[in-house]
Amino acid sequence: MxxxxxxxxxxxxxxxxxxxxxxxxxxxxxxxxxxxxxxxxxxxxxxxxTSQVAPAAGFTLRWQEKLEVERGRLHKHQIRLAFAFGLGGALILLGSLAILFWPLLDSLDALLWAVVYQLYLAFTVVHQVGGILAALARALAPALPLLFWVLILGLLTQASVLWVVSYRYITNPRRIEI
Ligand SMILES: [Zn+2]
Structure with a gap:
């Protein structure tokens, strides 16, 4: 059938x-x-x-707490991932730079001599400029009154104070008021 x-x-x-x-x-x-x-x-x-079983007391609260914990875990994971990516990128960049500059690194002593020579040149130029300025000041000193030099000194002091204050203002982290 x-x-x-x-x-x-x-x-x-x-x-x-x-x-x-x-x-x-x-x-x-x-x-x-x-x-x-x-x-x-x-x-x-x-x-x-069959009657439906009601959830135990505080179920929603526990669920929300669990959700928060899970979110925190996910957030930490994302931070670790971003850090790993950043580190990997930096290593790759460093490796590429090493490959690019390998010939230079290979002749490191020549590079060092070049750097030393450049520093020596810079020092000489600064020294010469300083000598010229000193000679200029010596030549001008008798011609200009003492008041002028005091004014110059005051202006320089004010400028450096202004520079220090603005530098601190720029570099200090902004305070958050609660
Ligand atoms: Zn049948």
Whole structure:
């Protein structure tokens, strides 16, 4: 005996009159389909009669706390990831620079001599400029009154104070008021 389509119809809500009649007469003769229908009705009944279990007290609070912890963990993970990326990028950059400047590093002593020579040149230039300025001051000193030199000194002091104050203002972290 074939049980199709009756076994499918057992689980359907929208049967027409002819289908319902056919199912009904099949169920009267077929033990297997009848037992299937009985089991299905039992399952439906127990699903309807079981009361829903309420969550334990403070469930929402615990869930929110857990969510916060999870968010914090994710945030830390992102920071670690960003740090690792940054470090990796820096290492790659450093490696590329090393490869690019390898010939220079290879002749390191020549480079050092070049640097020393440049420093010597700079020192000489500064020394010469300083000598010229000193000679100029010596030549001008008798011609200009003492008052002029006092004024210059005052202006220089004010300028350096201004520079120190603005430097501190720029570099200090801004205070956040709560
Ligand atoms: Zn059957």
């Amino acid at each position: 074939t049980h199709l389509p009756f076994q499918d119809w057992l689980f359907e809500d929208t049967l027409d009159v002819i289908q319902a009649d056919a199912l009904h007469s099949h169920l009267e003769t077929c033990v297997e389909c009848r037992s299937l229908e009985g089991a299905f009705q039992q399952v439906e009944h127990s699903l309807r009669s």
